[in-house]
Amino acid sequence: xxxxxxxxxxxxxxxxxxxxxxxxxxxxxxxxxxxxxxxxxxxxxxxxxxxxxxxxxxxxxxxxxxxxxxxxxxxxxxxxxxxxxxxxxxxxxxxxxxxxxxxxxxxxxxxxxxxxxxxxxxxxxxxxxxxxxxxxxxxxxxxxxxxxxxxxxxxxxxxxxxxxxxxxxxxxxxxxxxxxxxxxxxxxxxxxxxxxxxxxxxxxxxxxxxxxxxxxxxxxxxxxxxxxxxxxxxxxxxxxxxxxxxxxxxxxxxxxxxxxxxxxxxxxxxxxxxxxxxxxxxxxxxxxxxxxxxxxxxxxxxxxxxxxxxxxxxxxxxxxxxxxxxxxxxxxxxxxxxxxxxxxxxxxxxxxxxxxxxxxxxxxxxxxxxxxxxxxxxxxxxxxxxxxxxxxxxxxxxxxxxxxxxxxxxxxxxxxxxxxxxxxxxxxxxxxxxxxxxxxxxxxxxxxxxxxxxxxxxxxxxxxxxxxxxxxxxxxxxxxxxxxxxxxxxxxxxxxxxxxxxxxx
Amino acid sequence: xxxxxxxxxxxxxxxxxxxxxxxxxxxxxxxxxxxxxxxxxxxxxxxxxxxxxxxxxxxxxxxxxxxxxxxxxxxxxxxxxxxxxxxxxxxxxxxxxxxxxxxxxxxxxxxxxxxxxxxxxxxxxxxxxxxxxxxxxxxxxxxxxxxxxxxxxxx
Numbered sequence: 001x002x003x004x005x006x007x008x009x010x011x012x013x014x015x016x017x018x019x020x021x022x023x024x025x026x027x028x029x030x031x032x033x034x035x036x037x038x039x040x041x042x043x044x045x046x047x048x049x050x051x052x053x054x055x056x057x058x059x060x061x062x063x064x065x066x067x068x069x070x071x072x073x074x075x076x077x078x079x080x081x082x083x084x085x086x087x088x089x090x091x092x093x094x095x096x097x098x099x100x101x102x103x104x105x106x107x108x109x110x111x112x113x114x115x116x117x118x119x120x121x122x123x124x125x126x127x128x129x130x131x132x133x134x135x136x137x138x139x140x141x142x143x144x145x146x147x148x149x150x151x152x153x154x155x156x157x158x159x160x161x162x163x164x165x166x167x168x169x170x171x172x173x174x175x176x177x178x179x180x181x182x183x184x185x186x187x188x189x190x191x192x193x194x195x196x197x198x199x200x201x202x203x204x205x206x207x208x209x210x211x212x213x214x215x216x217x218x219x220x221x222x223x224x225x226x227x228x229x230x231x232x233x234x235x236x237x238x239x240x241x242x243x244x245x246x247x248x249x250x251x252x253x254x255x256x257x258x259x260x261x262x263x264x265x266x267x268x269x270x271x272x273x274x275x276x277x278x279x280x281x282x283x284x285x286x287x288x289x290x291x292x293x294x295x296x297x298x299x300x301x302x303x304x305x306x307x308x309x310x311x312x313x314x315x316x317x318x319x320x321x322x323x324x325x326x327x328x329x330x331x332x333x334x335x336x337x338x339x340x341x342x343x344x345x346x347x348x349x350x351x352x353x354x355x356x357x358x359x360x361x362x363x364x365x366x367x368x369x370x371x372x373x374x375x376x377x378x379x380x381x382x383x384x385x386x387x388x389x390x391x392x393x394x395x396x397x398x399x400x401x402x403x404x405x406x407x408x409x410x411x412x413x414x415x416x417x418x419x420x421x422x423x424x425x426x427x428x429x430x431x432x433x434x435x436x437x438x439x440x441x442x443x444x445x446x447x448x449x450x451x452x453x454x455x456x457x458x459x460x461x462x463x464x465x466x467x468x469x470x471x472x473x474x475x476x477x478x479x480x481x482x483x484x485x486x487x488x489x490x491x492x493x494x495x496x497x498x499x500x501x502x503x504x505x
Numbered sequence: 506x507x508x509x510x511x512x513x514x515x516x517x518x519x520x521x522x523x524x525x526x527x528x529x530x531x532x533x534x535x536x537x538x539x540x541x542x543x544x545x546x547x548x549x550x551x552x553x554x555x556x557x558x559x560x561x562x563x564x565x566x567x568x569x570x571x572x573x574x575x576x577x578x579x580x581x582x583x584x585x586x587x588x589x590x591x592x593x594x595x596x597x598x599x600x601x602x603x604x605x606x607x608x609x610x611x612x613x614x615x616x617x618x619x620x621x622x623x624x625x626x627x628x629x630x631x632x633x634x635x636x637x638x639x640x641x642x643x644x645x646x647x648x649x650x651x652x653x654x655x656x657x658x659x660x
Contacts, residue, residue, distance in 0.1 A: 051649075054649075165560075167556055167559045167560060168560060170552070170556050171517055171553060171556040171557060171560065174521070174549050174550075174552040174553040174556060175517065175520065175553060177545065177549040178520070178521075178524045178546060178549050178550060178553065181524070181545055181546045181549070185531075185542035187542065188542050190542060192527070192531055192542055192543075192546065193524070193527055193546070216596070219592070220589055220592060220593075223585075223588045223589060223592055223623060223624075224580055224581060224582065224585035224586075224588060224589055225581050225582055225585065226582060226624075389624075390620070390623075390624040390626060391620075391626075391630075391634060393619070393623075393624075394615075394616050394619035394620060394638075395638065397592070397595075397596065397615075397619060398612065398615070398616065398638070398642070401596065401599050401600075401615075402642075405603065406651065409652065411600050411601075411603060411604060414596070414599065414600035414603070415597070415600055417596075418593060418596045418597060418600070421593075421596070422593065425589075426513075429509065429579065430509045430510070430512075430513045431509075432513070444545070444549075447545070448545045451540065451544075451545065452539060452540050452544075455539050455540050456539045460539065
């Protein structure tokens with residue numbers, strides 16, 4: 001009965017005409033962003049955030065969420081037609097998707113990618129409706145020490161799953177915490193590390209930071225080489241509906257990808273990116289003829305595309321029920337929710353059920369809209385791929401400049417964005433990852449408050465984190481992850497990040 | 506990668522030392538025996554110092570293999586740095602002049618600069634594209650009642 005009540009509330013809010021409109025705007029922009037290489041969902045949500053200031057929180061979050069999962073749909077188009085992933089989670093789709101396109105099967109590849117994404121998102125949303133209230137109930141039992149344990153575990157997990165060196169990932173997470181400490185101390189109200197600059201007394205704004213690290217830095221990287229026109233497979237994309245045999249081949253990968261993606265989306269550091277790689281690896285392992293992967297096998301498109309959308313949806317669960325972001329985009333969502341005056345955490349589902357269930361309901365409708373946008377309207381997106389980059393990059397710069405400025409009508413935010421653009425560029429050159437930095441930056445204030453409250457409860461004894469079962473479990477798991485690369489190396493095994501690295505190579 | 510790891514780890518080492526010492530100055534403990542406002546910066550600063558040393562020490566021990574193996578060129582093309590500096594300069598120009606010149610003029614000049622200086626386009630393309638983008642975006646902001654910076658032109 002409760003389940004039906006939740007569904008009814010979700011769809012009654014999602015079907016509100018204004019919410020439908022903003023959902024459509026979100027998924028449309030998301031597909032656009034996904035199709036364009038060089039501007040991922042994190043940077044896009046950041047730069048569009050000021051546009052949502054005048055909207056109600058539900059409408060704003062519905063639109064921003066639409067951009068996020070819409071980008072995953074759009075990302076597969078460039079992977080299949082150009083061999084250029086529109087965003088990170090679509091990297092693996094290039095392997096078989098582009099090969100299918102070269103063999104004249106771009107239509108079925110695009111079709112199965114969109115339909116697999118829809119099925120994955122649907123299964124993920126059904127599981128979400130069951131699991132989210134349960135998780136929120138568990139989270140209500142969490143006290144400050146449990147939150148310290150969870151945040152610590154989350155940060156370690158993100159660094160563990162990062163694609164490069166774990167030491168460098170931990171280093172950037174430490175830097176993220178330090179940057180998160182800049183500004184006013186939440187407990188005493190006194191300033192720290194502000195260098196006397198009044199405008200950063202409230203801390204560094206996450207929006208220009210994300211735009212710099214993920215938007216501007218990507219353009220910088222593209223600009224260091226002469227811009228050549230990318231090869232788009234321009235012949236007319238036909239037979240978008242997969243054949244019976246395609247469905248038969250893809251059914252298993254789609255079902256497995258849905259559940260795998262859902263589970264990996266819940267893990268800190270997970271989400272669409274990890275889900276797509278894990279699904280590809282799993283499909284290759286269970287296949288009778290794994291050698292066919294990489295030569296245009298539809299299973300190599302169906303599994304990862306399903307998994308990345310399932311993971312993209314389930315990543316909302318830890319955010320909305322516990323206030324813990326699992327990936328960079330979720331970290332940006334924390335900033336967005338805070339700007340709209342929404343307090344996230346286990347109480348959200350009770351205090352603001354319209355927002356919670358409305359966003360979940362809109363995701364289902366948004367996914368249905370995406371199916372229409374990505375199948376019958378595929379020709380429109382293909383035309384967009386032909387816009388020359390020399391005309392595109394000034395626009396990306398301009399969007400970022402305007403987005404950074406309008407967050408606080410402050411020119412300093414533009415300089416912050418440029419600074420983090422340069423830092424993001426150097427991160428790419430020096431093999432550092434920006435994701436742990438952003439996640440640690442967002443989690444630092446929560447960690448600090450929970451840490452200080454825990455110490456007040458324990459009267460200064462750090463043993464409180466080991467004396468309570470939930471926090472002790474998180475802390476032990478985190479330490480286990482920290483030391484495991486050494487053990488795995490001894491055993492001759494690898495960690496997931498190494499797999500990702502090799503796949504990209 | 507040796508030099509890159511050396512430079513980056515030294516930078517983070519300095520960064521960690523600055524924050525750890527700043528944390529000490531702000532106070533690690535409050536009189537009531539609870540962590541002070543310098544506690545977290547100190548702990549994270551110490552972590553950054555240790556981790557940057559874990560990058561620095563292997564980099565010092567590593568022999569540079571030069572161009573023969575594993576060496577990545579910083580800029581793949583000769584004028585890569587020039588393009589990058591122009592882009593940074595143009596972005597800084599936008600921030601510097603936005604309030605003085607106002608939205609339309611700064612945006613127009615920025616677009617002209619980006620189209621002519623980085624990947625040079627024909628003057629006709631540059632002028633039409635810059636003018637159209639500026640006009641359309643200005644009109645959208647006006648419709649949305651967004652407060653744009655008013656510069657010397659008065660709009």
